[in-house]
Amino acid sequence: MKKEYDSKNVHKNDHLIKTSITNIEPDKIITRSYSQEDLITNIKFSEMVYLLLKGELPEPNETRMFNHILVSFCDHGVTPPSTQTSRLIISSGASLNVALAGGLLSFGKKHAGAIEDAMDLFQNTINETIKSMNDDKDENFSIDDLLNDDDLIEKIANELVDNHFLNSKKMPGFGHRFHSKDPRGGKIMELAKKEECLGVHSKLALAIEKILIEKKNIYINVDGANGAVLSDMGFSSFLGFGIFMIGRLPGLLAHVTEEITEEEAFRKFCHIEDIVYNGPEEEPLGD
Numbered sequence: 001m002k003k004e005y006d007s008k009n010v011h012k013n014d015h016l017i018k019t020s021i022t023n024i025e026p027d028k029i030i031t032r033s034y035s036q037e038d039l040i041t042n043i044k045f046s047e048m049v050y051l052l053l054k055g056e057l058p059e060p061n062e063t064r065m066f067n068h069i070l071v072s073f074c075d076h077g078v079t080p081p082s083t084q085t086s087r088l089i090i091s092s093g094a095s096l097n098v099a100l101a102g103g104l105l106s107f108g109k110k111h112a113g114a115i116e117d118a119m120d121l122f123q124n125t126i127n128e129t130i131k132s133m134n135d136d137k138d139e140n141f142s143i144d145d146l147l148n149d150d151d152l153i154e155k156i157a158n159e160l161v162d163n164h165f166l167n168s169k170k171m172p173g174f175g176h177r178f179h180s181k182d183p184r185g186g187k188i189m190e191l192a193k194k195e196e197c198l199g200v201h202s203k204l205a206l207a208i209e210k211i212l213i214e215k216k217n218i219y220i221n222v223d224g225a226n227g228a229v230l231s232d233m234g235f236s237s238f239l240g241f242g243i244f245m246i247g248r249l250p251g252l253l254a255h256v257t258e259e260i261t262e263e264e265a266f267r268k269f270c271h272i273e274d275i276v277y278n279g280p281e282e283e284p285l286g287d
Helices: 036-042 045-054 060-072 081-091 096-105 114-136 143-147 150-166 183-194 200-216 222-232 237-262
Strands: 022-025 028-031
Touching (some): 045 060, 081 096, 114 143, 114 222, 114 237, 143 200, 183 222
Antiparallel strands (some): 022 028
16 A cells, blocks of 8 residues: 655654764754864864865865865966856856856866866776785785885886877876966975875876876876875865865856956857858748
């Protein structure tokens, strides 16, 4: 016999949603075991983001590094499709949330997806290497063993580069469509060394960069550098892409604000004179 739906009792016995992020009680908000009053008083926004995503507060050096990463994602002028999309949408008279959502929805494999691809490449390569070494050896080969084996990391990097060149594939996280040397990539790696946040994924990324510079004069970009450091900090590629969006959102907000305050409404992507019709000529439908 089919059970009848009772909207009045649906929440009395069934816990439909479980969460370990924030507990809400009358006059009390606890996030990841900390009172939000304490969090508001004592931590930075970047630390709050880290806490939400990882469930723990970062160490002081991780706080500084995570902040560097968020700042590096902030803006790249009007050149990205996402920024252009947000500006076009707001110029049409749409609301702010629609314009910002349009910019975020513009992210994909060809724009902003490189950080996810780079993190997958670094993490999968490291995981597969450790598994392979453990299959071949009796002793337990750890990530620390790999971190201290510069020759093996160089060998893996050469194999990765050769494989990508052989298959005519672009190495995600390296090179840039506009910059011959992305100034953000090198700076992130420099700061990772300074903050002692450079682990095995970053060492692999730097080994790849060294080979690419010698072969093609190609340098690590902001996605490759941040992807490597975020991997060393224990973030998944899924979260890495999300962290990029958190960093870029203020830039999108600045651009839509500039668009509505300094530009004429209804911005055109192009003028009618710029459009070339290359379809069939007009013909009658017939009798």
